[in-house]
Amino acid sequence: MNYDVIVVGGGHAGVEASLAAARMGHKTLLISMLAENVGATSCNPAVGGLAKGHLVRELDALGGQMGLITDEAGIQFRILNQTKGPAVRGSRAQIDMDKYRVIARNVILNTPNLSLAQETVESLIIEKDVVKGVKTDLLNEYMASKVIITSGTFLNGIIHVGEIQKKAGRYGEERSEGLSASLKNDAKLNLSRLKTGTCARIDSSTIDFSVMEEQGGDELPSPFSFRTNREEFRANKVQLPCYIAYTNPLTHEIISSNFYRAPLFTGQIEGNSPRYCPSIEDKVSKFADKERHHLFIEPQTRDNTECYINGLSTSLPPEVQREMIHSVVGMQNAKIVRYGYAIEYDFVDPRELRHSLETKKISGLYCAGQINGTTGYEEAAAQGIMAGINAGLSLQGKEPLVLRRDEAYIGVLIDDLVTKGTNEPYRMFTSRAEYRLLLREESADTRLGKYGHELGLISDAEYERIKLKDEQIRYGAQLLEDTKFTPNKEFNALLESMDEPPLKDVSTAQQLVARKTFDVQKMLKIMPELEKFDDYIKEEILVEGKYARYIDKQSEEIQRMKKYLKIAIPEGFDFTKVSGLSKEVQEKLKSFAPPTLQAAMNISGITPAAIEILHIYIKIAKRDAK
Incomplete structure (x- = not known):
């Protein structure tokens, strides 16, 4: 009954926190209300997205698990914002929700130093402002000097479906009341309320996909994890399509005529809603001039027996949900398997935390995930691994790992939370990162791999691959900077053959690749020395060359900011x-x-x-x- 670290809650934050602590050599216990729901993807069947993909890549670079599970359970992979600059592109994967959960639980059960218990934590054991352990509903007392709370939406959760209210943490699952009271009364933490929601799930056999727009994955899919073999992944990954549908004026009329029954507008819901992932009734209310909204029809598993209707999150009554779904072209005969709902829950003011995610008031007590006011699997997992790492470092008598804003999106996420707090579910965006040119997805391993290796979460072999990649990119980028071309007849003829304007002055290869029209093939024509690298490295060398001037400028800004x-x-x-x-x-x-x-x-x-x-x-x- 004695452990080094106890993690309360088996969602994405709990999975990453418990794995990090155990892999750092500490005896760890993960307590989950339902063992089979460890790693459950409660809402959408997807991982990543704009800025969220950055978090998963950084998590992977530190030795986290989410990227690896996504690569195994993924059924479609896409790079969003492909036509835009690499700093704002984002990896996104549709996943088999059932498979993801099974893989996560199996990893937990097969990790040395890590135990899993199916119980409900009712209260914290605190003595003289120091956490000592937890008490459960089975009257068990587990002792540990570090406790990490990753309770998600379960603290005093209330589900809303129209006028109906249910006390639950997820539909069909009990909520946690005792722990919420203990955090407030025993730990003296400041708690408030937030609200999030989900959409209805539809029987796939009742959807007419032929009248919808098909959206496939990338022809050459990229894995999330730097540790996944890229060539094998591309050769073996079978992808499923998603589909795009639209709401219409009839849909909006059905919704708006039932505003008086929407918990969001009647005062039934007290917590603040996510600004950037609004319910359909919120969208129809705020954007009354829009004639339609996108709906993304996403398979929940490889068998595609159920579909998630991304963009149609709602807490309207069941009969209204049926009517509005049937108004969408292609879903006239749709059968609802699970109705959408809103959920309201307690969260801890993140300003109660240090940058290590340890609470300021109670020594040894950490919070990670939605309990800190965030929304999304990726934000939760990123906090989870940092809480697990810092609990482990504290046990080793070492300083916490605090990532800077210019070092990682994870640094931006945690800094925003603990210094500024939040009054609505916090979601990561590329616009939140001032130094996003330095924080590109593909550089996550070279930025953060050293930390993962030092912590023992990244193996020696994996770290050697990271160092080799970094060396190759640096070598190529330096070669572009050092190599100069003169505007002679022979070289200008080469440029002309590539439909490029001729040189008027002496230019470096870096200046040439900075042109918008320059791609990898053109770069290789002027720099055949780079042919020896694989395609992935060539692409990264090109990116470094294109953005070198801006990256240097941003690096100078960072140094100036640190001074003043x-x-x-x-x-x-x-x-x-x-x-x-x-x-x-x-x-x-x-x-x-x-x-x-x-x-x-x-x-x-x-x-x-x-x-x-x-x-x-x-x-x-x-x-x-x-």
């Missing part, structure tokens, strides 16, 4: 006289009166751009004072 964040803000500084700052920002700065630019940066809603402007005005004020 320490700058003091003069006492009595008048923020209202700083033009270029919004009134809201001026009022926040006036209210908090931060002593330094670093303190100002930690205020919710204060952006790096605002800090830049403030820095300029501080310099002006100091000059005028002299």
Whole structure:
């Protein structure tokens, strides 16, 4: 009954936290309300997406499991934003939900130092502001010096389907009441309410896919994990299509005429909803001028017996759900297997946490996942691995691993949460990362692999592959920078054969590949020395060459930011006289009166751009004072 680390909750955060702690050599217990639901994908049958794909890649680089399971359970793989720059592209995979859960549970059960118990944690054991363990519904007491809470939506969860309310953590599963009370009363943590939701699931045999737009996977699919063999993956992965349908004016009329029965609008739901993943009734209400909304019809398993209707999340009554679904072309005869619902639940104010995800008030107590106010499997898993790692490092008497904002999307995620908090379910976007050119998906392993290796989560062989990749890309990028071409007749003829404008001045290969029209094949024609690398490395060398100037500029900005964040803000500084700052920002700065630019940066809603402007005005004020 004695462990080093106890993880409460078997969702994506719990899986990654328990695996990290156990693999670091610590005796770990994962407690889940239902053993067969460890690693369950409660909502959509997909992993990744814009910015979320970055989190999964970074998680994988640290030695996490989500990327590997996704590669095995995936049934369709796509790179989103393919036509845009590599910094804002995102990997996304449709998964077999059933297979994903089975794989996750089997990994847990086959990991040394890790045990699984099917129980419900009712309370924390705390002595003198130090966590000592947990008590369960079976009256068991498990002791540990580190406890990680990854309870998802189960804390005082209430499900809403029209006027009907059910006490549950997921449909058909009990909620956790005792733990919520213990976090509030014993740990003295500040709890609030949030709301999220899901859509109806449809019997696939009752959908007419022939009238919908087919959306297949990439012809050459890319795996999520850097540890998956890319060639074998592409040779063996069989993909299934998704389909696109649309709502229409009739759908919107059905929904709007039933607003009076929507829990979201009647006051039945108290918690704040996710701004960036709204329910269909929220979309119809806010965007009344739109005649239609996209619906993505996604298979939930390889057998495709049930489909998830992405874009149709709702908590409207069952009869309204049936009517609006039947109004969609291709779904006139659709049979609902599971109705959509909203779920409201308690979460801990993430400002109660340190950057290590340990609570400030209770030593040894960590929180990770939706309990911290986030939404999404990927955000949860990223927090989970960091909580597991930092619990393990603390047990070893070492400093926590805190990733910087310029180092990882995970760093942005945790920094946003613990310094600014959130009053709505937090979702990761590329726009949240100031240094996204440095944080591309494909560089995650070379950025973070060293940490995974030092922690013992990445093997020696895997780390050698990462180092080789890094060396090859650096060599190629340096070659592009050092190689120069003169505008002679022979070279300009080569450019002309590639439909490229001739050279007028001496140029480096890096300047040439920076042209929008330059691709890998053109790069190889002017730099045949790069032919020896595999296609994956060639692509990365091209990207490094194209964005070299911007990457250098961003690196300089990081160094400048590090210097001036320490700058003091003069006492009595008048923020209202700083033009270029919004009134809201001026009022926040006036209210908090931060002593330094670093303190100002930690205020919710204060952006790096605002800090830049403030820095300029501080310099002006100091000059005028002299």
